[in-house]
Amino acid sequence: MEPKDPSHIELDNFWPYHAVVLADLVSRHTHSVVKAEAGLNISQWRVLAAVADQPGRTAADVTNITPMDKTIVSRAVSSLIDSGLIKKTPTETDKRRLSLETTPIGQKAYETVAARLNDTMDTNFLEGDEGIELIRMIKKISSKMRSISSHSE
Amino acid sequence: MEPKDPSHIELDNFWPYHAVVLADLVSRHTHSVVKAEAGLNISQWRVLAAVADQPGRTAADVTNITPMDKTIVSRAVSSLIDSGLIKKTPTETDKRRLSLETTPIGQKAYETVAARLNDTMDTNFLEGDEGIELIRMIKKISSKMRSISSHSE
DNA sequence: ATGCGTTAGTTGTAATCGCAACAAATAATC
DNA sequence: GATTATTTGTTGCGATTACAACTAACGCAT
Numbered sequence: 001m002e003p004k005d006p007s008h009i010e011l012d013n014f015w016p017y018h019a020v021v022l023a024d025l026v027s028r029h030t031h032s033v034v035k036a037e038a039g040l041n042i043s044q045w046r047v048l049a050a051v052a053d054q055p056g057r058t059a060a061d062v063t064n065i066t067p068m069d070k071t072i073v074s075r076a077v078s079s080l081i082d083s084g085l086i087k088k089t090p091t092e093t094d095k096r097r098l099s100l101e102t103t104p105i106g107q108k109a110y111e112t113v114a115a116r117l118n119d120t121m122d123t124n125f126l127e128g129d130e131g132i133e134l135i136r137m138i139k140k141i142s143s144k145m146r147s148i149s150s151h152s153e
Numbered sequence: 154m155e156p157k158d159p160s161h162i163e164l165d166n167f168w169p170y171h172a173v174v175l176a177d178l179v180s181r182h183t184h185s186v187v188k189a190e191a192g193l194n195i196s197q198w199r200v201l202a203a204v205a206d207q208p209g210r211t212a213a214d215v216t217n218i219t220p221m222d223k224t225i226v227s228r229a230v231s232s233l234i235d236s237g238l239i240k241k242t243p244t245e246t247d248k249r250r251l252s253l254e255t256t257p258i259g260q261k262a263y264e265t266v267a268a269r270l271n272d273t274m275d276t277n278f279l280e281g282d283e284g285i286e287l288i289r290m291i292k293k294i295s296s297k298m299r300s301i302s303s304h305s306e
Numbered sequence: 307a308t309g310c311g312t313t314a315g316t317t318g319t320a321a322t323c324g325c326a327a328c329a330a331a332t333a334a335t336c
Numbered sequence: 337g338a339t340t341a342t343t344t345g346t347t348g349c350g351a352t353t354a355c356a357a358c359t360a361a362c363g364c365a366t
Contacts, residue, residue, distance in 0.1 A: 006271050007264035011206045016179045016274055018291040023176030024220040025298040026169045053164045067177040069354050096314040096361050111160035118159050125294050134290050138171040141278050145178040222324050249331050249344040
């Protein structure tokens with residue numbers, strides 16, 4: 001039935017294309033919300049959200065859970081510290097690692113933005129268990145993507 | 154059962170987070186393939202793929218189907234023309250619109266990259282109808298994202 | 307404990323992105 | 337059919353990204 005020409009990509013049936021389009025829409029929306037509510041850029045927001053989600057995470061942890069370059073995380077951490085939204089504490093066991101936490105101000109900023117994002121993105125978009133299903137599939141693909149990335153070099 | 158604190162985002166259950174992570178992985182992989190196989194960057198590849206997918210598309214068409222900024226599309230088009238991978242022809246009815254097509258060289262480059270991407274990404278990642286399901290859900294969300302984006306200003 | 311490889315985080319710098327401001331062509335309104 | 341508003345595409349320029357090279361701290365050998 002399906003010709004399946006291996007040297008052609010039919011965009012409308014190509015999940016990576018749709019995934020990228022969706023993520024671009026999400027990022028743009030997030031950026032506008034985060035900028036308006038807290039004056040942050042996306043990198044700074046990602047770090048703040050990762051730290052608020054699980055206090056004590058290090059820059060390397062953040063780099064791992066979001067596929068951000070470590071230099072971007074580093075600069076985002078610096079600016080968040082400068083603006084007093086998070087603080088860093090060197091670990092007892094390993095002085096290189098900087099344990100990150102939100103400050104009260106950072107926590108407040110986080111909650112304001114999180115509420116707004118939950119409000120605009122989390123509701124009415126999917127029905128029933130679709131959200132769970134979506135996350136399950138995305139995780140499945142992501143883990144395979146990570147393995148091919150590490151293979152290739 | 155679920156507390157559902159509206160001012161907190163539990164990353165692991167937040168589909169926008171997972172969507173962005175997946176798309177980043179896809180983009181990085183695509184970038185490395187496209188760069189290695191054809192010496193293009195992602196923007197140039199996106200434009201080439203959009204044009205190969207449906208010849209005759211204009212820059213505005215490309216801007217619409219990928220949420221790329223029109224300036225990025227414009228520059229990608231210029232460089233693709235400079236390197237002889239696509240060509241532009243002003244439309245009869247509207248001289249502003251530039252109908253885009255691949256050249257034989259561009260078509261060849263496209264097919265090489267497409268084959269490689271199909272090879273590395275399209276297989277063994279999902280089972281049965283999961284891919285169709287995934288695309289259906291993503292499209293559903295994307296269309297709602299587009300509508301909230303246009304609302305907000 | 308000295309040396310060697312690895313890991314955490316930083317900084318330099320070039321490429322890329324994206325907003326705003328623009329010119330040219332078309333559409334709409336009168 | 338002249339004027340105004342929209343749309344298509346380009347360019348200027350500051351902000352962001354990402355690759356490389358680097359320093360500092362750790363792990364692990366011998």
